[in-house]
Amino acid sequence: MSKKQHSLRDLHPGQSGRIIAIEGTGALKRRLIDMGLTPGCDVFVRKVAPLGDPIEINIRGYELSLRKDDAEKILLEN
Amino acid sequence: MSYTIALAGNPNCGKTTLFNELTGSNQYVGNWAGVTVEKKEGRAVHNGVELAVMDLPGIYSLSPYTMEEVCARDYIMNDDPDVIIDIIDGTNIERNLYLTIQLMELGRPMVIAVNMMDDVEQKGEHIDCKQLGELMGVPVIPIVARKGEGMKELMDEAVRIAAGGEVQHHRIKYDYQTQNALNDILLILSENEDTSDHHIQFYASKLLEADASIADMLKLTSDQRRRIEDVIVRYEATSRYGDRDTMLADARYRYITELVGKTVVKNTTPGFMTQSDKIDRIVTNRVLALPIFLLVMFLMFSVVFGPVGEGLKAAVEWLINGQIAPAVRHLLVAADAPFWTQSLIVDAVIGGVGGILTFLPQIMLLFLFLSILEDSGYMARAAFIMDRLLRKLGLTGKSFIPMLMGFGCTTPAVMAARTMENDKDRKLTIMLTPFMSCGARLPIYALFAGIFFEEHQGLVVFSMYVLGIVVAIIVGLILKHTLFRGEAAPFVMELPTYRLPTLKSTMLHMWDKCKGFLIKAGTIIFSMSILVWILQNFSFSLQMVDDSSASMFGQIGAFIAPIFVPLGFGTWQASVSLLSGVVAKEAVVTTMSVLYGAGGAALQTALAGAFTPLSAYSFMVFSLLYMPCISAFVSIRREMNSLKWALATAAMETGVAYVVALLVYQIGSLFV
Numbered sequence: 001m002s003k004k005q006h007s008l009r010d011l012h013p014g015q016s017g018r019i020i021a022i023e024g025t026g027a028l029k030r031r032l033i034d035m036g037l038t039p040g041c042d043v044f045v046r047k048v049a050p051l052g053d054p055i056e057i058n059i060r061g062y063e064l065s066l067r068k069d070d071a072e073k074i075l076l077e078n
Numbered sequence: 079m080s081y082t083i084a085l086a087g088n089p090n091c092g093k094t095t096l097f098n099e100l101t102g103s104n105q106y107v108g109n110w111a112g113v114t115v116e117k118k119e120g121r122a123v124h125n126g127v128e129l130a131v132m133d134l135p136g137i138y139s140l141s142p143y144t145m146e147e148v149c150a151r152d153y154i155m156n157d158d159p160d161v162i163i164d165i166i167d168g169t170n171i172e173r174n175l176y177l178t179i180q181l182m183e184l185g186r187p188m189v190i191a192v193n194m195m196d197d198v199e200q201k202g203e204h205i206d207c208k209q210l211g212e213l214m215g216v217p218v219i220p221i222v223a224r225k226g227e228g229m230k231e232l233m234d235e236a237v238r239i240a241a242g243g244e245v246q247h248h249r250i251k252y253d254y255q256t257q258n259a260l261n262d263i264l265l266i267l268s269e270n271e272d273t274s275d276h277h278i279q280f281y282a283s284k285l286l287e288a289d290a291s292i293a294d295m296l297k298l299t300s301d302q303r304r305r306i307e308d309v310i311v312r313y314e315a316t317s318r319y320g321d322r323d324t325m326l327a328d329a330r331y332r333y334i335t336e337l338v339g340k341t342v343v344k345n346t347t348p349g350f351m352t353q354s355d356k357i358d359r360i361v362t363n364r365v366l367a368l369p370i371f372l373l374v375m376f377l378m379f380s381v382v383f384g385p386v387g388e389g390l391k392a393a394v395e396w397l398i399n400g401q402i403a404p405a406v407r408h409l410l411v412a413a414d415a416p417f418w419t420q421s422l423i424v425d426a427v428i429g430g431v432g433g434i435l436t437f438l439p440q441i442m443l444l445f446l447f448l449s450i451l452e453d454s455g456y457m458a459r460a461a462f463i464m465d466r467l468l469r470k471l472g473l474t475g476k477s478f479i480p481m482l483m484g485f486g487c488t489t490p491a492v493m494a495a496r497t498m499e500n501d502k503d504r505k506l507t508i509m510l511t512p513f514m515s516c517g518a519r520l521p522i523y524a525l526f527a528g529i530f531f532e533e534h535q536g537l538v539v540f541s542m543y544v545l546g547i548v549v550a551i552i553v554g555l556i557l558k559h560t561l562f563r564g565e566a567a568p569f570v571m572e573l574p575t576y577r578l579p580t581l582k583s584t585m586l587h588m589w590d591k592c593k594g595f596l597i598k599a600g601t602i603i604f605s606m607s608i609l610v611w612i613l614q615n616f617s618f619s620l621q622m623v624d625d626s627s628a629s630m631f632g633q634i635g636a637f638i639a640p641i642f643v644p645l646g647f648g649t650w651q652a653s654v655s656l657l658s659g660v661v662a663k664e665a666v667v668t669t670m671s672v673l674y675g676a677g678g679a680a681l682q683t684a685l686a687g688a689f690t691p692l693s694a695y696s697f698m699v700f701s702l703l704y705m706p707c708i709s710a711f712v713s714i715r716r717e718m719n720s721l722k723w724a725l726a727t728a729a730m731e732t733g734v735a736y737v738v739a740l741l742v743y744q745i746g747s748l749f750v
Contacts, residue, residue, distance in 0.1 A: 021319040027143040028568040033327040034139035035570055036173045039319050041331070050367040051466035056573060060172040061344075063358075063573035065462045067469075070568060 008043060008057070008074040016044040017076035024073045036060040037074060080128035081240035084154060086181055087165035088174050089136030089499075090455075090574035092193040096165055096223040097133040098586050100233075105133075107590055110149045116496075117149075124233045127241075132159065138173070140180045140284075142291050145501060154184055155277060160240035162188045163232070165223070168198040168205055169575060171342060175334045176327075182216065182248040183283050185276030187239045190218045191232050196225070197575070201352055202345035210341040215249040224580050251336070256329040259286055259313040266305055267296070286310060288322045354455075354575040361576075362459050371463050374456070375482055378447045382440055383486035383517060390439030398432035418615075418622055426611035431604055437489055437709060442592055444483060444490045449587040451479075453579035458571055465569060471551060472558030474498070474569055477507040481550075484514030485543070488710035491516075492717055493591060502562055506554065508714055509727050512706040513550040513734075515543050518663035522701045525667050529682050530691040538695070542702050545738075549703060553734060595713070606708050610661050626673060631657055645700060645736070646693030646743040656700070662707050692750050696743040703735035 011017055019041050022032055036059050037043070044058040054067045087093040097105070101120025110117045118133035134153060135146035142148060154162065164181050166174035171192070178190060192198075192207055211218035217235050221228030239246070252260065263282040284292040285306055293303055310322050317325055351359075361370055381387060403424050410420045451457045461475030468477050476498045483491035491511050498504040523539045531538040613630045617623050626632050627650065635654030642648045651673040659666040674684040689697065705711065705728035715724035 022324060025323070027141075028570075029323055030139075030141050030143055030327075031568045031570050033324050034141060034176065035572070036176065036331060038324065038328045038331045040328075047362065047364070049362070049462055049466060050364050051463070053466045054462060054569065056362070056462065060170075062170040062173060064570065065458075065465075065573055066568075066570045067465070070570065 005075045006078050008045070008055075008071040008076060009068050011043075011045045011076070013045050013047045013055075016042055018042050019074060020077050021075045022073060023075060028070060029073070032066075032070070032074065035064055043074070043076075079241070080130065081160040081237065082130045082132065082157070083236055083240065084132045084134055084157075084159035084162045085165060086134045086150060086154070086162055086177070087136060088138055088167065088170075088177055088572075090572060091136070091165050091167040091174060092223045093133065093136055093165045095580065095583050096163075096191070096193070096221075097131065098583050099223055099226055099229060100129075101131055103586065103589070107594065110145075115145050115149050124237055127237050129237070132157075137177065139177060140184075141287075142289055144499075146499065151184075154181070154186060155280075159186065161236050162186050163191055163236055164188055165191045165193050168192045168194045168220070169201060169203075171205065172331070172334055172338055175337065176330055178214075178216075179250055179330045179333065180280075180283075182214070182250055183280040185248065185279055187246055188216050188248075189232065189236050189239060190214075190216050191221045191223075191228070192218060193221050193223050195220045195228070196222045197352075202347065202350065204343040206341040210337060213249065213337055213340065215247045224583075250330075251333055252329045253332060255313060255316040256286075256326060259309050262309045263306055266302055266309075269302070270296075283326060286313065286322070287326050352575070354577075357576045358459075358573075361456070362462065367459075367463050371460060374451075374460070375479075378444075378451075379482060379486060382443045382447065382483070382490075387440045387443050387486075390443075391436050394436045394439060395432075398428060398435060403428050403432070421615065422608070422611060426608045427604070429607065431607065437487065438592060438596070440487060441490045441493070441595055442588055444494065445588045445591040446584065448479070448494055449584045450579050453577065453583060453587075455574045455576045458573050461571060462573060469569075471506075471510075471554035472562055473507060473510075473554065474500070474503050477503065477510075480507050480511050481514055484511040484516060486517055488512050488514070488516045488706045489713050492710060492713045493595070495717060505718060505723065506557060506562055508717055509557065509730065510550045510554050512710060512714075512727075512731055513546045513553070513703060515546045515702055516663065516706075516710075518707070519702055521664050521667045522659075523698055525670075525681075526685070526689070526694045526698050529685055530689065530694040538698075542698060545699065546702055549734060549738060553730075594716075606712075607661075610658075614658075626654070642700075644744065645739045646696045646747075647689065647700075649688060651688070652697060656704065659701065660705065660707060662709075663701070666701060690750075692743060692746045695746070696739045699742050700735045700739040703738055704732045705729075705735075706731070 006017075008017065008019075019037060019039050021039055022029055022037060041059060046056045046058050046063065048055050049065075054065045055071060056063055056065045058064075085093050085097055097118065097120060100122045104122070105118055105120035108117045108119075115135050120131045120133070122129045122131055132153065134150040137144070137147045137150050140147055140151045153159075162181060164178050166178060181188060190211070192205060192210075195205070198205055205220070207218040207220045217239070219228055219232045219235055221232055223229075260279075260282050263285050264278065267278055267281060267285075281292050281296060286309075288310065293306070298306070313325060314321055320328060360366060406428060407420060407424045410423065448457075451460070457476070457479075460478065463475065464478040465475030468475055477495075480491050480494040483494050488511060491514070492508050495504050495507045495511070498507060519542075520539070523542050527535045527538040613634075614626065615622055615629060617628050618630055618633060623629050627636070631654055632650065635657055636650040639648050639650045639653045642653060651670065654673060655666045655669040658669040670685070671681045674681055674688075685694075706714070711724060711728060714727055715721055718724055718727075
């Protein structure tokens with residue numbers, strides 16, 4: 001892939017997208033999946049923290065916060 | 079008859095409320111062996127049946143990555159509870175069911191309690207519990223734990239199942255590929271495992287998730303491992319994006335989506351906002367979030383360490399020092415008790431134990447606030463707001479509250495670090511909190527700044543507070559890159575629904591903390607106080623002495639005084655004062671006035687002769703940074719669950735104090 005993949009980090013508050021894959025390995029990846037961020041699931045970016053990071057997303061009907069660096073690992077459909 | 083019930087569920091699902099509802103104050107809080115994960119056990123009686131209730135840590139999954147999850151899964155696998163009550167939050171049913179599926183894989187008898195049914199209704203949703211139960215092969219009972227609704231039905235069912243009332247057939251319906259892969263692994267396992275072992279399904283699914291700990295536990299041969307690896311590789315090939323980490327989780331969620339689709343009616347009104355959504359719009363609003371956060375923190379700090387907290391503290395002091403101590407002394411004098419007995423009982427026992435009792439009102443107030451913040455859901459938002467700022471130090475947003483409280487008193491501040499789930503974050507926060515200048519250090523600054531920096535008193539005192547923060551930042555950065563190196567804990571945090579905390583759970587939470595503090599800290603401080611009293615009043619030949627310079631403390635002070643020469647205060651009086659400061663930091667000032675045999679103006683003159691402005695500043699710096707007082711030390715030990723870590727923290731802080739004071743004095747000497 002020459003072009004950088006579209007990730008959750010690229011979304012602005014109010015936008016949503018559909019997950020296609022989670023990058024990375026180990027504890028972080030497992031945690032993201034355990035929290036319900038699985039391929040095919042829709043995510044909605046609710047807001048950004050007042051200091052610019054982390055972000056708050058809505059997934060499977062609940063609110064989750066994660067850092068932008070971690071959001072980058074969540075790849076979305078283009 | 080007596081049965082063991084384990085409560086399992088996600089954080090924020092109302093598990094603790096249910097536990098409190100079941101066991102009342104009949105509970106015991108400890109730690110799981112070897113780790114700082116809280117272990118809560120309680121007893122209850124239902125219809126004459128005795129129940130031992132084990133409250134497992136709140137977890138999202140049964141992965142091998144967090145201590146909480148490992149504790150919970152080890153408990154269920156090794157201790158075989160008679161029944162598991164899995165509490166799920168009805169307003170967030172999909173994610174909560176994810177843990178449920180994994181618990182079902184464990185094959186133990188289960189009951190599912192769908193909590194917060196009132197909120198579900200308010201949200202305009204409906205859950206068909208009966209059908210959900212039939213689909214999964216596990217009874218599902220709707221409850222509202224905070225109101226006690228549905229408790230009887232839940233416990234009837236739990237006791238019935240614990241008594242072996244039915245053999246459960248859990249129905250987990252995975253997709254074709256997943257079920258195939260699991261069957262292949264089961265076949266391999268059946269070579270050396272008893273297939274009737276109810277854990278075997280769980281082992282198979284963990285192996286499919288590439289959980290290495292299970293393969294080791296089952297002592298699989300390298301041939302078996304290779305064949306399992308082949309199964310996983312084939313399984314991975316059935317999906318375009320999937321890999322072993324995601325595929326099974328994905329299969330579980332697909333099954334959940336199917337279940338939820340059949341049994342839950344969601345509110346599809348466009349733009350529908352729950353009460354919680356409305357609150358959140360204001361509380362974490364981009365503009366308002368910080369002012370609201372600061373206001374909450376200010377309120378909390380000013381109540382705990384302001385007039386209310388200080389007033390209560392003064393009342394306890396008045397009661398102990400002003401009433402009880404003189405009364406006891408009077409009695410002892412009347413009974414003709416020898417002087418040393420009087421001193422031991424009044425100074426050491428009443429003074430020492432009474433000293434910790436004075437912390438109690440502030441600890442109670444602090445935990446009242448913490449418990450409200452935690453239960454209402456604001457704590458997670460506070461972490462959300464502050465995370466960016468604290469991350470640079472290797473900390474997370476949740477470190478903010480312990481650090482802030484550190485400016486009041488280190489003892490409760492360290493206890494506040496309990497709200498952090500991650501062990502590494504908690505340890506680092508506890509190690510840095512004592513650098514925040516606590517209230518007891520202020521009298522030291524006030525005394526010295528008043529004598530040596532009359533014109534810039536405020537500025538000098540302020541510089542101490544700033545220095546504490548700067549040192550904490552530097553030490554934090556160093557520790558982050560040395561001792562706490564490695565992958566940072568993922569900051570993937572649920573922002574729970576806002577809820578009104580219940581009185582019962584707030585009170586129990588507060589009582590829990592106070593009880594723990596009183597019992598554990600009380601016993602240690604009691605013996606420490608006697609030890610210090612002996613050191614202060616006896617010489618090495620065990621003679622009671624009047625002249626404090628002849629006491630063991632005085633002798634030790636004189637012995638270590640040369641160490642402080644490079645810092646500019648190598649007198650025995652200064653060393654002895656610092657030693658007493660370990661008992662309580664404000665004791666530095668009182669000891670000085672005893673040692674110089676003078677108070678008020680005379681002490682000022684004496685100090686003006688003994689110190690220069692530079693050595694006074696260096697002394698203030700050392701007082702700020704060196705090891706915290708005994709009661710703080712005891713709570714550090716307790717919260718870290720390790721004497722080694724507590725000693726290391728104290729040694730690190732004293733070392734830092736020495737280096738910084740040395741730099742201040744030596745560099746300062748070049749200019750003065």
